[in-house]
Amino acid sequence: MVYITIIICSALGILLGLNLPTISYTYSGYLAIAIIAALDSVFGGLTSILKKNFDIRIFVSGFFGNAILAMLLTYLGERLNVDIYLAAVIVFVGRMFTNLSIIRRIYIEKWSKKYDEKHNAKQE
Amino acid sequence: MKKEIIIGFLCFLIATSICVLYRSVNKYTTEGQVSVQSVAENRLKDRVLAEQENYEKLSQELQNAQSKLENLRRDSANNSDEAKKLEKELSELNRLLGYTDVKGKGIIIKLEDAEASDENNKDSLVHDLDLLDIVNELFNAGAEAISINGQRILANTAINCNGNVVRINNEKVGAPFVINAIGLPNGLYGAMTRPDGYLDLMASGKIKIQIDKVENDELVVPKYTGTIQHQYMEVAE
Secondary structure, three states: OHHHHHHHHHHHHHHHHHHOOOOOHHHHHHHHHHHHHHHHHHHHHHHHHHHOOOOHHHHHHHHHHHHHHHHHHHHHHHHHOOOOHHHHHHHHHHHHHHHHHHHHHHHHHHHHHHHHHHHHHHHO | OHHHHHHHHHHHHHHHHHHHHHHHHHHHHHOOOOOOOOHHHHHHHHHHHHHHHHHHHHHHHHHHHHHHHHHHHHHHHOOOHHHHHHHHHHHHHHHHHOOOOEEEEEEEEEEEOOOOOOOOOHHHOOOHHHHHHHHHHHHHOOOOEEEEOOEEOOOOOOEEEEOOEEEEOOEEEOOOEEEEEEOOHHHHHHHHHOOOOHHHHHHOOOOEEEEEEEEEEEEEEOOOOOOOOOOOOOOOO
16 A cells, blocks of 8 residues: 555656756755655655554654755765765665665565465365 | 555565665766765766766756847847837848857768777877868868857867867867868868878777768858957957
């Protein structure tokens, strides 16, 4: 159910994105970092849905909070001439992989459980 | 369900921004503006882009102003015969100077660097001197107006080397070069394709050359958009 919503909404988003004007080069870095932060939040949200401790307030605040913080860090890094955005990328992408592995584990456990039950039923 | 709607909306946001970003980045790279992604370099690049845009806008403005001036001149010339005569003379002189777009039949020459071009093999690139020789041959064959990549060749046009581009009328022009020449198509074509002609020599360096005849009077050679200044020259009696 969640996945269907995600796919439909992403398709709609792509349709809208194709018709929007492009952005200037200066801001493309900020948008990129915001996208990575937001993607991280979505993966986190999926994990928590599967773990059944999903809280919509935490999810939404994380989504926007992370994106804004990442953009602010990028801005600060630009002022200080340090590529701080790299730190944000590493943290977010690392967390994405962690969340992905949790999602993977949950599904594999689910499926192997089902398989075992079927197998046992046959044997009996 | 509420949470699905919110997750869906956020995914919608992400997909939209990814799409916009993808198209923007695609635009920068295909326009050859940016190849390296570093936030620290952005401001300089942006400034160059802004200046480019500004330049284009200003030259557009200049063209608008020129055409406005043209119209005003024509309008005021309608009042008297004397002014009409002068106006006619003026437009004739402008035509001779290269201040008006002209069209007619002629040929189009396209020159492209050889595919395996490298800096050490000089024959694989189109150089300023090549263009100069071609212009020379075209004028010799009776061409009446010539432009290279939209830069009109005037009596005092200089063609010189500027690193990896060529400077014509002080404007940077890069390969591939498209040379429009107005004149008798067959005559120009014959002169350019004669054995041992200059283009023949260039073809031996694997430079891609394409010559097209335009027979229908629709070949346009654009006007010179700069100004010609004469400071030291006076009429000798």
